[in-house]
Amino acid sequence: MENPLQNYWRLRLERTQAALAENNFEVFLATTTQQAAETALLQIIPASKAVSVSWGGSMTFVTSGLYDRIKAQEELEIIDTFDKSLDAAASLERRRQALLADLFITGANAITEKGQLVNLDMYGNRVAGLTFGPKHVIVMAGRNKIVPDLQAAMNRIKAIAAPANTMRLDKKTPCVKTGVCQECKSPDRICNVWTITEKSFPKGRIKVILIDDELGL
Numbered sequence: 506m507e508n509p510l511q512n513y514w515r516l517r518l519e520r521t522q523a524a525l526a527e528n529n530f531e532v533f534l535a536t537t538t539q540q541a542a543e544t545a546l547l548q549i550i551p552a553s554k555a556v557s558v559s560w561g562g563s564m565t566f567v568t569s570g571l572y573d574r575i576k577a578q579e580e581l582e583i584i585d586t587f588d589k590s591l592d593a594a595a596s597l598e599r600r601r602q603a604l605l606a607d608l609f610i611t612g613a614n615a616i617t618e619k620g621q622l623v624n625l626d627m628y629g630n631r632v633a634g635l636t637f638g639p640k641h642v643i644v645m646a647g648r649n650k651i652v653p654d655l656q657a658a659m660n661r662i663k664a665i666a667a668p669a670n671t672m673r674l675d676k677k678t679p680c681v682k683t684g685v686c687q688e689c690k691s692p693d694r695i696c697n698v699w700t701i702t703e704k705s706f707p708k709g710r711i712k713v714i715l716i717d718d719e720l721g722l
Contacts, residue, residue: 514648514717515717517618517648517651518648518651518715518717519534520618521616521617521618521620521651521715522534523620524617524618524619524620525616525620525713526620527620528620528703528704528705529704529705529707529708529709530620530704530705530709530711530712531705531709531711531712531713532712532713532715533548533549533712533713533714533715534714534715534717535714535716535717536716536717536718537717537718538565538568538569538570538716538718538720539569539570540716541565541569541571541645541714541716542569542570542571542574544714545571545610545643545645545714546571546574546575549641549643549712550575550581550608553607553608553641554607555581555606555607555608555640556581556582556607557581557582557583557584557605557606557607558575558581558582558583558584558606558608558609558610559583559584559585559586559602559603559606559608559609559610559639560572560586560587560603560609560610560611561586561600561603561609561610561611561630561631561632561634561635562611562612562631563610563611563631563645563721564612564720564721564722565612565645565646565647565716565720565721566610566611566612566645567587568720568721569645569716569720571610571645572587575610584599584602584603584606585599586599586600586630597628600628601630603630603634603639604630604633604634604637604638604639605638605639606634606638606639607639607640607641608641608642608643609634609635609638609639609641609642609643610642610643610645611631611634611635611642611643611644611645612644612645612646612650612721613644613646613650613713614658614661614662614666615650615651615652615657615658615659615661615662615666616646616650616651616652616658616713616715617651617652617653617654617655617657617658618651618652618653618654619654619655621655621658621701621702621703622635622644622700622701622702622711622713623655623658623659623662623700623701623702624662624699624700624702625662625666625667625695625696625697625698625699626695626697626698626700627694627695627696627697627698628697628698629697629698632698632700635700635702635711636700636702640710641710641712642710642711642712643712643713643714644711644712644713644714645714645720646713646715646720646721647716647718647719647720647721648715648716648717648718648719648720649719649720649721650721651715655701663686663696664685664686665722666722667680667686667695667696668680668681668683668684668685668686669722670695670722671693671695673722676691676693676694676695677691677693678691678693678695679691
């Protein structure tokens with residue numbers, strides 16, 4: 506067989522796509538980050554008729570270029586929760602406002618091959634937008650986020666996503682030094698709110714773009 510690794514990931518992505526669709530998510534497959542961004546910008550957003558757009562933390566959203574491209578859309582009302590010019594209080598208020606946007610964009614810490622989204626959040630704004638508030642949600646996720654089941658999802662988040670994100674954010678937690686979750690009580694702890702999204706409700710509210718690349722943490 507030619508390109509066995511490519512074939513392996515195609516099968517896993519298609520299997521995950523089918524499981525998500527069975528759970529009422531609308532699912533798109535993209536081979537590159539550019540295709541993922543164009544799927545959101547040219548298909549999903551126009552179909553949603555969204556006027557206001559915001560987002561929760563997602564490295565994939567930024568890496569794909571979609572963040573910059575959306576900010577350039579003059580017809581959209583942008584609620585930019587990534588604005589570094591805001592102080593802590595204003596940043597928190599901006600995140601609250603984001604929960605009433607027409608469209609909310611975020612990533613995923615893990616996606617199971619049974620069609621579930623699994624996330625662990627610090628403030629809770631990212632998972633709040635995912636679960637309720639915005640009329641439409643786009644989840645962008647690389648193939649590295651795919652895991653077999655819930656236990657594997659939680660293991661992935663605790664072993665990889667959480668320690669790596671604390672390092673990225675320069676937090677003062679034990680896992681920054683050890684690389685392993687210590688179930689800490691640090692004020693900088695980012696592991697505070699778990700969510701498991703079993704199904705999209707209403708059907709199709711959450712759109713998942715699965716990308717055939719290793720992206721994010």
